[in-house]
Amino acid sequence: MVYAAPASQDMFLGNRKLDKGNIWYSDFKPWLDIYREAAVNGLAGNAFFLQDVIVIDFKQHRFGIATPTK
Secondary structure, eight states, X not given: OEEEEEOSSOEEETTEEEOOOEEEEEOOHHXXXXXXXXXXXXXXXXXXXXXXXXXXXXXXXXXXXXXXXX
């Protein structure tokens, strides 16, 4: 089972404040291990970035958000 609840605090990715949305949680054992290792209580998912592109630079350990121009 996967559960959703509205975020109770502001959420940020880097310095970008995200719109209010749901936090997703599962009590499936492998996910509980991931939450514990990452020191989080749930996941926000990709709904916040449907109009954006997330850029991940694994080599330099950086990320960014690119908003496509129209």
